[in-house]
Amino acid sequence: MGHFINEDFALEGKKARQLYHDYASQLPIIDFHCHLSPAMIAEDYHFQDLGEAWLAGDHYKWRAMRTHGVNEDYCTGEKSYREKFQKWAETVPYTLGNPLYHWTHLELARYFGIFDLLSPANAGMIFDKASAMLTGEDMGTRGLLQMMKVEVVGTTDDPVDSLEHHQALKDFSIKIRPTFRPDNVIKTEVLDEFNAYITRLEQVSGKTINNLDTLVEVLDERHAYFDSMGCRASDHGLSRMYYVADFVSKAPKAFEKIRSGKALDVDENEAYCTYMMYELCKMNHKRGWVQQFHLGAIRNNNTRIFRNVGLDTGHDSIGNNQDSYRMSRFLDLLDNEDKLAKSILYNLNPADNEMFITMVGNFQDGSVAGKMQYGAAWWFLDQKAGMEKHLKDLSVLGLLSHFVGMVTDSRSFLSYPRHEYFRRIVCNYIGGEVEKGLIPNDDSLLKELIERVSYRNAAEYFGF
Known part of the structure; x- marks a missing residue:
């Protein structure tokens, strides 16, 4: 009896096996979004x-x-x-x-x-x-990455981070690149925490932040610093996209209100969040970054556990369907001003797959192949059924050949076989379509597709 994990694990047909072993299995890994600790890599923990x-x-x-x-x-x-x-x-x-x-x-x-x-x-x-x-x-952590032939790791970093560990890793054989994650300037729900974070931005910048213009100025300075440190992407973990038409007039007063210790009402919060995301996305465009939107999680559902053990402990779930109108209006706002950067939208609710794919298609402009991306099956969808649905939906409503592929989105240094898992599932899906006669059995076409989705698209898209 053979091993459960064998050379043909998850490869159901002869063509799937050929595609994986000939074209996918030996490719390096670009993990452009994860939550690995740069400090642990720097010290080779x-x-x-x-x-x-x-x-x-x-x-x-x-x-x-x-x-x-x-x-x-x-x-x-x-x-x-x-x-x-x-x-x-x-x-x-x-x-x-x-x-x-x-x-x-x-x-x-x-x-x-x-x-x-x-x-x-x-x-x-x-x-x-x-x-x-x-x-x-x-x-150690460095050896574990090298063992899996990782070429690039995109960590997740707050604007206040010093990036000292990235500096220490500048000569490491693997590119450890920071990712700008400014979610804390959007989290207005807990007044004390929000204002404490603005104080941290003041300490890092040496500026007093008492109005919205100064906040944007400070964030742009941090954005420029991240860029100088090799950052080529931002990431935004939002429950949904924000949009209200009169955000420019309402946001400054909303910021002054929350800085005075008063909670925002629903309309004020929508205006403030729209304004901040608008300004952050303009920064991303200005510096030629890729912007990522992780949408749809409802977090910290269990109050008792959250109180006792805190964040990121396994008490989050899939949220409601996304507001397609606000998503459309926000993306159109940026596009209409020619300020829409390359964008990856990750969806957490499988009921929204088709909406997301058709939404990103609205804003493809021919300037870059696959400029607008439907991101990899994420979190609860990061499994065989979720990936297969993702591949099928993207194939029929978009262009699978330009998909930038898999990320680990992981905090674990032992998670890199997930790229192998993804590649096996891709090869199994494509191989099955070939055997059904729905995709031609042409090795030049198939090699191009498999290599692009597994590795090359990400390398070209991010320009690491």
Whole structure:
């Protein structure tokens, strides 16, 4: 009996296997959006064991463990990593059908050469073997990236960040590029937190921010600094896109109001957020960046858990359908002024796939191939069924050949087999279409498609 993770894993037909092995399997990785720590890369951090590497911040695993009845002490609590790993091993056999089962075994195989199915019975052996390997000189964070042939990592960084770790990594063989993520200037809901953040911007800039013009000026200075440090992209994590027609007249007063410690009403908040996103997107266009919009998450749903353990712990979900009118008006506002940068829109609600794809098609202008992108299947859609739907929908309503492809969107240094997973799913989908007679069995066409979606489109689009 062969291994579960074998050379033809997830490749259902002869053509799929040929496409993957001949064209996709050896390509480098450009991971243009993730949440890896640049500090950990700069210091070439070595994990103390497999438990830390896998479970220190992986809310996907925590969510599954809770569903399996595992106490919070073994997720975000104070239990040892060996104890937490044992609970994860007890959970894994119950994740059949979930992408976590595939990811777990791909990671064991690719990083550690372990092809056994993880279970409570062999958890100790696997923990000890993998943990011992992680102590090796070439198994720090840098070595883990190099092992997977990563060429570029796009981290996620706040405008107030010094980027000192990126500076320290300027001569590293892998390009570690910052990404400008100014979400904190949009988060007006908690007054004290918003105003504390503006104070941090004042400290970094040396300027007093008492009006909207100065705030925009400070953000533009930080934007320029990020650009000088090799940043080529922004990222915006929004529940939805904002738009109101009279934002220019209303936003300055709204900012003064919130700086005085008074909450904004719905209309004032819409005006302020529209104004800030408008100005930020103009900066992106001015410096030739790619702007990314991660849309549709409803976050921190469980108040009790949020109060006890905080952000990013696995209590977020898919939100309601997006407001297509506001999305259209905001993109049109920028396009009408010739200030619309290359843009990637990531959708979290599968009911909105077709709307997103047709929306980005409205603003393709012929200046750049694939200027407006329907981003990779994201978060809850980052699994086989979600990717297959993404590929099918994009194929029929857009141009799959210009798709910039996969990102990990991960905090884990062991997540890079997700690129392999994506490439296998792409090759399986295209191979299946060939065998149905819906795509010609022409290797020159197919090689171009697979290499572009797996690697080349991202390299050309971002210009890293």
